[in-house]
Amino acid sequence: MQIYLPIAEMSVHILLVLGLGGSVGFLSGLFGVGGGFLMTPLLIFIGVPPSVAVGTQAAQTVASSVSGVTAHMRRGNVDFMMGAVLTAGGFVGAGMGVWLFNVLKYAGHIDLTISVGYVFFLGVVGTIMLAESVPGVLKKRPAAVALAARGPGRHMWMHGLPFKMRFRRSKLYVSALLPLAIGWLVGLLVAMMGVGGGFLMVPAMIYLLGMPTQVVIGTSLFQITFVTAGTALLQATVNQSVDAVLALLLLLIGVIGAQIGARLSNKVKGEHLRIMLGLIVLGVAIRLALDLVIPPSDIFSLGTGEAAP
Amino acid sequence: MMRVFLVLLVLICAVPAKAQQVPLVADLSNHLVAITTGFSGTDVLLFGATDGPGDIVVVVRGPARDEVVRRKGRFGPIWANSDSVTFRAAPTYYRVASSRPLDEFASETLLARQQIGLENIRLLNSDETLPAVEVTSFRQALVRLKTDESLYEQGLSDITLMSNRLFRTALHFPANVPTGTYTVEVYLFREGQITAAEIVPLTISKIGVGADIYDFAHGPLAFLYGLLAVLLAGSAGWIAGAVFRRV
Numbered sequence: 001m002q003i004y005l006p007i008a009e010m011s012v013h014i015l016l017v018l019g020l021g022g023s024v025g026f027l028s029g030l031f032g033v034g035g036g037f038l039m040t041p042l043l044i045f046i047g048v049p050p051s052v053a054v055g056t057q058a059a060q061t062v063a064s065s066v067s068g069v070t071a072h073m074r075r076g077n078v079d080f081m082m083g084a085v086l087t088a089g090g091f092v093g094a095g096m097g098v099w100l101f102n103v104l105k106y107a108g109h110i111d112l113t114i115s116v117g118y119v120f121f122l123g124v125v126g127t128i129m130l131a132e133s134v135p136g137v138l139k140k141r142p143a144a145v146a147l148a149a150r151g152p153g154r155h156m157w158m159h160g161l162p163f164k165m166r167f168r169r170s171k172l173y174v175s176a177l178l179p180l181a182i183g184w185l186v187g188l189l190v191a192m193m194g195v196g197g198g199f200l201m202v203p204a205m206i207y208l209l210g211m212p213t214q215v216v217i218g219t220s221l222f223q224i225t226f227v228t229a230g231t232a233l234l235q236a237t238v239n240q241s242v243d244a245v246l247a248l249l250l251l252l253i254g255v256i257g258a259q260i261g262a263r264l265s266n267k268v269k270g271e272h273l274r275i276m277l278g279l280i281v282l283g284v285a286i287r288l289a290l291d292l293v294i295p296p297s298d299i300f301s302l303g304t305g306e307a308a309p
Numbered sequence: 310m311m312r313v314f315l316v317l318l319v320l321i322c323a324v325p326a327k328a329q330q331v332p333l334v335a336d337l338s339n340h341l342v343a344i345t346t347g348f349s350g351t352d353v354l355l356f357g358a359t360d361g362p363g364d365i366v367v368v369v370r371g372p373a374r375d376e377v378v379r380r381k382g383r384f385g386p387i388w389a390n391s392d393s394v395t396f397r398a399a400p401t402y403y404r405v406a407s408s409r410p411l412d413e414f415a416s417e418t419l420l421a422r423q424q425i426g427l428e429n430i431r432l433l434n435s436d437e438t439l440p441a442v443e444v445t446s447f448r449q450a451l452v453r454l455k456t457d458e459s460l461y462e463q464g465l466s467d468i469t470l471m472s473n474r475l476f477r478t479a480l481h482f483p484a485n486v487p488t489g490t491y492t493v494e495v496y497l498f499r500e501g502q503i504t505a506a507e508i509v510p511l512t513i514s515k516i517g518v519g520a521d522i523y524d525f526a527h528g529p530l531a532f533l534y535g536l537l538a539v540l541l542a543g544s545a546g547w548i549a550g551a552v553f554r555r556v
Contacts, residue, residue: 002349002484006519007526011349011484063542067550108379108390116387229539236535240526244538245519251542255549292387300450302458303377303393 007243008052016046017246018253025254028064029261030268031277032217034196034224036061037122039250040114041284048246050110051101055235055242056250057194061228063251064258065196065221072218079169079215083222085176086183086201090227093187098234101192108303112292117193119289125199126282133274170211170219178209183223190231196224199281332360333505335495340509342482343516350484353511356477357495364407364414364498365468365476368425369511371402371460372489375435378447378454394447395435401487403430403461406478408468414498423496423503427452427463459483488513 004011020042028035036057043053072078104110161175182204186197201220205211211219236242265273335357342351355367376399382391405411411426421429432451434444455461460483468478480493490512497505515523526534 002347004344004346004348004484004519006515006522009485009523059538059542062539063546063549066543066546070547070550071554108377108393112387112389225543229543232539232542233532233535236526236538237532240531242526242535242538244522244526244534244541247538247542248545251545255545255553259549259553294388296381296388298450298454299381299388300447300454301379301381301390302451302454303379 003245003249005048005243005246007056007241008048008246010047012046014249017249020046021250021252021254022257024250025064025257026261027257027280028254029258029263030265031261031273032265033277034061034064034198035254036195037118037193037199037281038284040194041118041288043246044111044114048243049241050114051105051235051239051241052243052246054101054114054192054194055232055239056247058190058228058235059232059242059244059247060250060254061190061196062225062232063255065225065228067255069218069221069225072221075218077215077218078222079167079211079219080222081165082167082170082172082179082209082211082215083219083226085165085179086186086219086223087226089180089183090187090190090223091230092180093184093189094191094227094231094234095187096184097188097191098231098238100188102239114193115288115292117189119285119292121189121193121200122281122285123289125203126278126280126285128203129274129278129281133271133278136271170209170215172209172211174209182208183227186223187227187231190224190227191234196228198224330360331505333495333497333507334358335493335507335509337480337493337509337511340511342486342511342513344486344488344514344519345517346519348484350482350486352479352481354477355480355493355495355509356475357507358475359473359497359505362473362499363504364409365470366408366411366415366425366496366498367404367406367468367478367480368423368494368496369402369404369480370400370492370494371487371513372400372491373398374401374487375399376401376451378451380447380450394439394444396448396451397433397435399432399451400430401460401489402482402491403427403455404480405463406468406480407464408470408476410464414501416501419501419503425496427456427461458485460485460487482513486513488515 001014002011003014003017020039024035024039024042027038039060040053040057043057044050048056069078101110104113161177163176164173165176166173182201186201189195189197189200198220201223202216205216205220206213232242335355338354338356342353359365376396377393378396379390379393381388405426411420415425420426424431430452432448452461468476470476490510493509493511495507495509496503514520
């Protein structure tokens with residue numbers, strides 16, 4: 001059965017959308033990631049305009065992060081102060097991202113920017129994940145996760161920055177500029193690439209800020225919830241690019257897939273999960289990179305609806 | 310505007326010859342194509358009658374819009390869009406059907422004047438400094454890409470003539486058809502000249518829930534639409550989390 005997506009202005013087979021939502025939801029539950037980095041390229045691949053894919057994905061990420069953040073809040077794993085500062089930076093980044101997205105769209109470079117962005121970020125993150133997990137599995141010992149040397153005695157350039165703030169839950173006294181900058185970059189990615197940005201924020205919080213690992217996930221989900229909500233709102237108001245029908249369809253089956261994935265993840269070794277996720281992330285990056293370098297079958301393309309106003 | 314004027318002119322000139330008898334009548338089975346939630350393309354039947362032998366040509370034009378055609382080039386190892394041409398007021402949809410191949414009964418000058426045929430669509434290039442060869446290749450690309458999307462077509466849905474009087478053809482509108490006001494022009498050709506013409510309007514619009522959502526999202530309440538979408542997504546996530554916690 002075909003279903004007409006009112007904002008994307010295209011008709012797709014309902015099973016295709018449900019299949020996408022279910023499988024990406026399953027993977028996101030299994031690996032504990034947002035899944036936006038898989039969903040946005042897949043939506044563009046099936047013909048959804050890039051702006052609608054990014055805007056819709058932002059709305060959809062709200063759903064998955066809300067259910068995650070409520071679970072973490074119950075366990076007290078959210079540093080609200082840190083979350084608020086990260087969110088403030090995220091809003092600025094998202095606002096700039098939406099603006100930059102439109103500039104690039106009218107210049108005809110948005111597809112390229114999205115692809116290059118994905119290749120770069122996923123390539124780096126996938127490589128780090130594999131580099132970290134593979135030796136651990138091969139030598140049958142836990143990977144060296146304790147890279148983040150915390151506590152007194154470590155002094156880096158960023159500790160000299162002004163506007164220091166105390167973050168009680170994280171037991172940190174650092175410059176507010178640091179979480180603001182991290183939040184800003186994540187907001188930019190949300191608005192331009194349709195990802196939640198957790199893959200970037202979590203390592204940055206552990207290694208750069210030195211936050212305790214138990215509050216990292218909850219706090220990052222807190223930021224993602226508000227920044228994706230803000231981005232979706234902005235995209236809907238400025239670009240009219242949030243397809244509620246598409247988001248709802250992806251959501252309905254996605255939450256079920258995520259729960260099944262989460263159940264299954266308890267039965268698989270953490271190290272193996274990280275390797276699998278690393279391979280998927282790297283696979284998407286390589287696939288997108290190949291599309292950039294392989295000579296296109298048709299060098300001409302229609303920039304539908306992209307004529308500058 | 311000019312085109313409509315010409316058609317009217319032809320009509321006025323043609324009618325007095327046979328004062329009472331109308332040489333050409335045509336109508337559509339449906340003047341409104343509704344894009345509903347389950348829309349996957351549709352056929353509209355065009356039918357009509359003539360007062361004698363002749364060739365029938367049907368031209369369907371969708372609403373005009375600026376179309377950007379981009380060309381990729383190589384930048385180091387990667388391929389990226391390099392240059393583009395904007396064609397002003399290009400028809401979003403264009404279809405020609407005829408009872409015989411066009412070149413068998415109509416002169417090229419006449420077809421060009423009436424913009425009949427894919428090569429005769431008037432496309433105004435916004436950049437006048439561009440060399441003609443370049444414009445031609447971009448123009449061909451536009452027609453080819455539009456044809457690939459089934460939005461431009463020539464000759465595939467040909468016209469069936471019955472006893473030289475009655476004719477009919479099915480006009481296909483694919484799932485990705487743009488909305489707006491369409492014109493269906495019907496021409497009667499005799500001895501290489503247009504002896505009669507008729508224009509039938511056709512509206513393609515979104516109807517039902519999809520249309521309401523579209524209007525809501527594009528209207529003055531776009532912010533409210535976004536807010537509702539976010540709240541809907543947020544509460545869906547919250548409910549899912551709460552439900553599955555108990556299972």
